[in-house]
Amino acid sequence: MLKTSTLALIALFLALPATVGDEVEPGPVEKDVFHPDRGKEFEPGRGGSVTVFLPTSVRMLALPLSNSSYARNILHEVHELLVAPDWETWEFKGVLAHRWDTEDSLILKDGGRLFGKVVDEGENWSVTPISPEHPLDAPRMVKKTDAESLERGTVFTFHLRKDVKWHDGHPFDAGDVVLGWEIYNNPEIQCDSFRSSFQKIERVERIDDYTVRFHYSRQYHKALDLFRSLICLPSHLYNLLDPDHADYDPEADERAVARAVNENPHNSNWVGLGPYRITSADPMLYVAERFEDYFDPENAGWVDRIRWRHIRGWETALEALKNGELDFSAWLSTDMYMGAGTSDANFTDDFYKGTYAYGSVNFTPWNTRRSHLSDPRVRRALAHAFDMEAYRDQQCGGLGVISTGTQATFSPAYNRAVLPLEYDQGKAVDLLAEAGWYDRDGDDIVDKDGVPLEIEYLTIAGHKGDREFTELLKKSYRKVGVDLMVTPLDHPTIIQRLKERDFDACSTSWGLPLESNQEQLWHTKNDQPGRGNYSGVRDPRIDAWIEQADREIDPQKRYAIWKEMQRYLYEEVQPYLYRNTVPRRFAMSKKIRGFQAFGISPGYSIRRWFLTD
Structure with missing residues (x-):
């Protein structure tokens, strides 16, 4: 049964305008859907600056070397593609x-x-x-x-x-x-x-x-x-x-x-081709100003300056926004979005909030190359041991879809018939015992060959959502005899440890296009440091599906391949613990107009925004 406070949060959410992008599909996108004065028309004009919140520091913008989604977001405005x-x-x-x-x-x-x-x-x-x-x-x-x-x-x-x-x-x-x-x-x-x-x-x-x-x-x-x-x-x-x-x-x-x-200094101090040029580069703050020689004046943007600023902690960032230090944050927790912090006059006088959805998936990769996580029965046990639906209902206001694959849930390549494993701690205990893990020494922690089942979980320091999730996960796992040891680190360090395969588990996410590149995530050749097969999956069947799908230019035949691979990965391999993926919740200054929510990551285009004062 849901708590009264949770029911109140859901009721508040339902009273808000409809979520933008729940059914993501191509077509015209309305502007300023959540803006209190959305019916009032303004003529776009050049000038002014906007400051956008970055939830993590960005060490470099050279995307081939970093593969950072936050770097990619900045490059949308300071660089161009073929x-x-x-x-x-x-x-x-x-x-x-x-x-x-x-x-x-x-x-x-x-x-x-x-x-x-x-x-x-x-x-x-x-x-x-x-x-x-x-x-x-x-x-x-x-x-x-x-x-x-x-x-x-x-x-x-x-x-x-x-x-x-x-x-x-x-x-x-x-x-x-x-x-x-x-x-x-x-x-x-x-x-x-x-x-x-x-x-x-x-x-x-x-x-x-x-x-x-x-x-x-x-x-x-x-x-x-x-x-x-x-x-x-x-x-x-x-x-x-x-x-x-x-x-x-x-x-x-x-x-x-x-x-x-x-070692190129321009990896951070980027020289690009976009309508804005980097004038100041620091992991905590990137500043870009209008480039007057940009080749496409009609797509050159309205504001004169964009600042991307990292502030540690979403709550701290919300306070910075209310103090006028930020103009936009796409990173509000459920409590922040539905709570007093975005409902009082200190917020509503100058800001508004809204939601939008785009392709993404939140998950915990298990490092299957580690001996204690190498058995799929252990990984299935870890999925059964945590009540993800209760977490979604009680901590996230019932928002979000619990995914079972690495295609966007709105994608035609996503298999909706593959359902999340049910919460069943008894089954988790049985699976662990079947894999040889049970408590031999009476300390309430299962062990095997004299080694207790301990899992280090890397989490972003200062991230409230991560902290709450791992606290609940730790309690749940302790009930089935698994010791989860939480290690808070800054985001770049977590990414580096992921790339080096120096981890057991962590919280992370993928931004997903309409049809995701599964080779990068699951093919055996990408099970090496620096590549995207973080879990270390090596499976000839998966490799064969990927290679077959890569050559298949008939979309429907290809989608069928991806769906079968998703079923096998989830039911037989279980390399990820999938979390609920909620619509992105944002807060924005009322002075900004022209906001549109897109299905393509990052879900918005700053160069389309303009200021009204």
């Missing part, structure tokens, strides 16, 4: 590339390879060149008996804009695009999080200064989507082999080239 999905339609559009050509590859039995538009002509394949500077000067017919395989959508030729400048004034060209891919071929460069994905691209051609061609080794269902993660780098600042580099060295070896990237 292509990107439209915030509202989700359809890809050119940004740094004003257009692109997509061609197929025909692999021949003699080892040759042709590319172009490939059409079935009965007993033959016709291959017609589309992109410029093509090795074929005319269509060619190939007997099907001479072909080994047809790989659809494997060659992309991007035609770059010629009016783009880096924030230091240096012109942007194809060399910067090529470098963004080449770093993944240098094993000394610390970009392992994305390395396996970009190694699907076997060759890149610099056709001319404003044309670049990418060749995938085989067809890949996310071939275009991958370019969302290709971060173009200023070659004149990063590449020792570039004559424009201040320390140009044509004889630089692989290690020297890597050092120039890994």
Whole structure:
């Protein structure tokens, strides 16, 4: 039965405007849905500044080296990509590339390879060149008996804009695009999080200064989507082999080239291509100001300055917001959102609150490479031992969906038929005993081979939600004889320990697109330091599903593969303890207008905001 206070919180929540994005889908997005004066129209105008809360410090903005979602959020405003999905339609559009050509590859039995538009002509394949500077000067017919395989959508030729400048004034060209891919071929460069994905691209051609061609080794269902993660780098600042580099060295070896990237001061003091340029870089505070030479004035943003500020603790950040030190926070706990702190006049006079949903999943990864967590029966026991539904109802006001997979719950690739394991501490005790863990020495902690079952749980220091969750988890696990030892650390240290596989368990999350890249999370080749298979899953069946789905360009067939893999991972492997994923709760200054809640991470676009006073 729910507590009276919980029922009151739910009633308060229901009295608020409807949550934005519960049913996330593409289409027009209304502005300022939660703003008290949303019916009052304002004409956007330039000027002013906004300060956005960062829940953790950000050590660097060079995304290939950090894989930080918070760095990515900043890059949305200070950098640009070759292509990107439209915030509202989700359809890809050119940004740094004003257009692109997509061609197929025909692999021949003699080892040759042709590319172009490939059409079935009965007993033959016709291959017609589309992109410029093509090795074929005319269509060619190939007997099907001479072909080994047809790989659809494997060659992309991007035609770059010629009016783009880096924030230091240096012109942007194809060399910067090529470098963004080449770093993944240098094993000394610390970009392992994305390395396996970009190694699907076997060759890149610099056709001319404003044309670049990418060749995938085989067809890949996310071939275009991958370019969302290709971060173009200023070659004149990063590449020792570039004559424009201040320390140009044509004889630089692989290690020297890597050092120039890994230790580059611009990894934090970013020089980008976006409408805002970094003017101050500190892990606790990044400041960006309008870049007047930005190539797309209509998408250049309204405010003149954006500040991203880290304040330790969500409650402290809320007080800073009410004191005028912040203008926006997307990090309110349930208590903060529904409680007096966002309901009294000190808040409501100048601020308002709302919610929005976008693809994400909250979870605890278990390090299956640790001997005490290697048995799936132990991990299933840990899931049965904690009442996640009660936690959601009593601590989170009944909000959020308890996921069972790493696709967004609104995704067509998510298997809704896979339900969370029920809370059953008796079953947890039985599973532990079946795996050889029971109390042999009478200290109320189960043990095996003379070793007690102790689990170190890394949690973000000062994070109220994490603290409350781990306190309840510790009590629940103690009842089944498991000792949870909580270690509070700063977020960057937790990420570093995750990357180094120096952990038992921790609280973390993934921001998820409409269809998530499962290879990064679960493939055996990504079970190594620096990559995304944190739990250390090594399973031939999972690898086979991933490889099958990667090649499958029919969405419905691919979704079926992902759903079966989700069922197997959850029911047989149980590498994560999934938590409830609630809508993002935010607080915003009333002076800001133009806020829209999008299904694409981070769920908003600052350059669309403007100030009314």
